[in-house]
Amino acid sequence: MDFRDLSCDSKKRSHDYVAADEELVSDRNAHKTAYIINPADKRSRSRSRRHPFIHLNDSIPENADQVLSRWTSYIQRMTKVQTETDHILDNLDSSTVTNVIKYLRSASSYEEDVYTQLPVGLILAGANISDHQRLFNSLCKRIEESLSGSIVTAVLTSRDATNVRDFMRKVISELVKQQSVDDIDELIAPASTLTRATVDNSDKRLSFDLDRLVDWFKGQTLVEKIVIIVQDADGFDNNLLPDAIRILHAYRKRLPFILLLGVATTLPVFNSKIPKLSLRMMDTECFDVLQSDYGLTRLVDDVLLSDDMPVILGPNLFKSLIRRYNNNTKNLDTFISAVQYAVMTHFFANPLSIFCDPPTGIARSNDHIMALRSLPSFRNYVARRLKDMDEKGNSNEELEQLHSLLSDSTELLAFFKQQKRFLFNTLKKKLEAMKLIEVLQNSGDVFASTIVKQSRAELYPEVISGKLSSSSFLRDLIEFLAGMNRDTVQNFNSLIDQNFDSRSSIKKLQKEWHIEESSENAQYGVFLTRISSSLEKFFKETLLPLTDTPFCEVHVIDASTLYEDVYTPLYRQTIENALMKPSSYLGKLNEQDESDTVNQPLVCAAYSLYRESGSLINIYDFWQAFHQSLSGDVNKNGDREDSVAVLDKADDRDYDASINRRESFDKGQSVAWFCKAVNELRYLGFVKESSTKKGPASRNTVGVLQKLAWDGL
């Protein structure tokens, strides 16, 4: 990463905070432990501006209304998208939740038999821990809605309990607390006293004694089942879960427990953690949560490609988003927040984004029109038209049209509208083509064995960028079309009927194929040629690159590097860069000298020496070099007054040491500085203290520092 990028990035980010946190960002004493925030100041700020967007006067002079219009169109569109997303995410787990509720209802009653096992429901929620909270929240909500009263729940996480006593204590306090709100005449003391046993006079039983719960349960006439939900059963220490299961099993005759365990790993891994003895106490039932990939497909279909989405995600950005999703997160929330960020940056930083929404009475200035004309896609379009005209021979009418586009703003806006309609129509067609490809992939069994199936998320960037039309995948697809057997054709036909409504262009195509002719042997070959050539034509027409359309910059966002810099920073490289060249973060302290080692932080001086040494660094040598480098610099630029003045301006406490450095530079001082620098390096994880024995005497141990940080990771 380039430094300039970084500084640029930090600038951008600082803009984000402008409204609320300006004082924090600009605070030079960022190491302070406490801040005093003056609320009065904030109020006056909020009165002046009600949104965080700023004037982008550097590129196009804007008035307040235009800025506001960018903000409102962003907020309006994104709220719609957000509600839709929330709806999808909430409904993803609904089938699992329904199954669990059904299980809770039907779980065998404990009174039936002495030999019943402890009912345990395993919810295989997948490795994506951050999604679990949502699942368990909706589960608890559903239990409360549908089974309120008859079932009480206690929700635990592995952080709540480090041993089985804590586990039981938490269970008891959760359950008793719930009920004591509306029922004060409890047999046992309220929950608050459970934790402080000393306060309670009548009951000296320990807070983790489940007999307390038995007494409580006797008083609850409505409660039929006690459900203990453990959100992360994998997180518990070794024996906690088996112990807890043993205790709950021992009480099963008196307390109707049902245990629900959220398993983030897989069943085989979880199985290996539970001893067989515990397994024999459990009557398990598994609940599968749908894979998040399914959720992603739904998100892409219903949100990203819907009409509510104000902009089109470009191929590079989309690829980058999908790559991060597959490789790193598998988390739909991060995916959506990244999309949101990309859209936000578009509206925040692109003044032309006011064209995204239909005009709402906001006047577009001449500057905006000029900016539209200077967009590369429009320029390319004009150049292309002129070239065509040259080839075909001049046509005055066309030339005039072009001229009016360049001179008349109303003409241009009309053209813009037309192109926008064309763009979104093309997008719709592309989506239909994608759907058709998916249908084709699903229609025949043979297909899966010959070509690797591609999901819609994989196809999307290829479709948008127009690369698909020349890909081998499409060639294979056409080949497959030409060799379909009758079953596949029938299947294909019925799938089209299911997936496309009567208005779609695919349906129109379907009519042209005359599928009924496929039953006749003689006509079958002709039929196949017809269908494949018609579809080939269709794909060729629809899969043109979207980025060729004029003004596509207004509607297509493709800034993948920006997204990557914000969401996946290279932390290590950043630290190393900062140490190597602190001036890019702290600003230049001495204008004259680029390589000013004296004025840079001590740890940076130590780090530059560290980089030059081998894997073991002799401490004495290290200090010698450190001392040399500092004193050398002092001797070299002895102009004391100047640098002190500069430093005063900087007014940074970290540099107090450097100021004094010039005044009294002796050995003792440099040892102190050296110790400080080395310790800082140690805490940054670069070195470790160690000692080696050297020489035949093997008595002389030499203090060395061992390099810890591996290069290039």
Place this chain on the structure above:
Amino acid sequence: MNNACRRKETNAPIFSLKSHMKQLSEENLLGLAREYPARFYQLEQLNILLSSDSVVNPPVLAVTGQVSSGKTVVVKRFLKDTESSYTWISVDECLSIRVVLQRITASLRSLRKRDGEHAAEDHSIACNSFSVFVEQVNVLLSELQLEKAHFVVLDRIDELGEPFDAFYQFITKIGELLNASPLTFILISSTGSDPHKSQTTTYPHIFFPPYTKLETTAILCTESLCRIRTMLPKCANSSIEGLLTDDRLMSLWTTFCQIIVDTYFPLYGPDIAQFKVVIRKSFPKFARPVTDGSVAIPATSKAGWFELYKLHQPLLSSEELIANSLLNKGGVSENGYLDMPILSKYLLCAAYLASYNKPKNDVKLFSRIRESRKRQRNSFHRKFKDKINLRNLAPSAFEYERLLAILKCVVPEHFDSTIDIQTQFATLASLKLVTRPGTNSSTDILESRTKWAVNVAWDVILEISREIKLQMDGYILD
């Protein structure tokens, strides 16, 4: 088994020397023995050792024997039939010794009669140590002035959640600490049958030998008819219900038990509880063809047996009823591994490689430097030194930096070590798929380097590596 029987026979006369007033007549004993097969000697021993006269009772009696050998049920029944006064404490329900002590004192306190009725359990006084316990019990005993013997049964004493040795020793010596105590502690445990301990102690032991196959079947067959009827699926029509008389049902039940015991005895041994679970799960399925009317009631025709057995062969040979693993439950799609991000899978495999390869072999395995390969040849000694396969040992700790380096070598495509890698590793740690060896107190939070170890078995790693098409064998030295 034979040994156990012999021991049982030799034990009996030794205790009978101390014989005294019997509480149950010979007739009653035989009746009980019929109810509890193969437990006549144990009942007799209990009858000999325990009486209502507190003076002759031993202060402590140990009842030992394998899990599910009828200890609890026999002792309980004996105490009930002899109408003794007793306190029953299930130690497996208590999480600590303090809870056990509190429960004993609370139940003793409830013996204080108020208006002719026993009081409810009183938990107003805490009991936090052995000495307080002795003091409280002494006070209580002087208050109660018990005339008859009182038994305190500590059931499943070995299943206390914490180490119970000190507690066990304390209880066995409690007779010396209490003043003229009418209490007898009966300690029921399944692991307390340690010969060293029992031979040197002064208190009597009653050993419950494990049941044989025949005895197991006999016990399972003693199920009451009305319970069998509740387990039976609904009959298709009333004529079948009429035909299924008590005798016929019993014969069906007995045969079924026989089949189940024959099938599962090698696996479960004489674990009656487990057998009952299996029977309760499978009997309704087993009896369904009979109640449906598709198979003739076996007791009326011989062909019915064969047909029934033939029908249920898949049920009996499936692993569904074996409670050894969560995996053979069925019904869950095996998509588990797929849901992890790809780099997390690589991270896990890299963690395995880091744990099960020695750092000195890293250059050989993960780099393309040639010299290091040459040097390793012809090292005769090393062959013997490294003979233990590392995979059979516990995973060794590795540094985080080393893991990242291995990850770089293992992942085929180029990737940047972004902040996501750290997040993913933290997720793996919170799932306990990688752990920090050593106790929490010994690790310094500020320590710049951290050590980790993988916590996943080889077969799981193999499965994951196949999914991401990583040749693990190429990176591991066997």
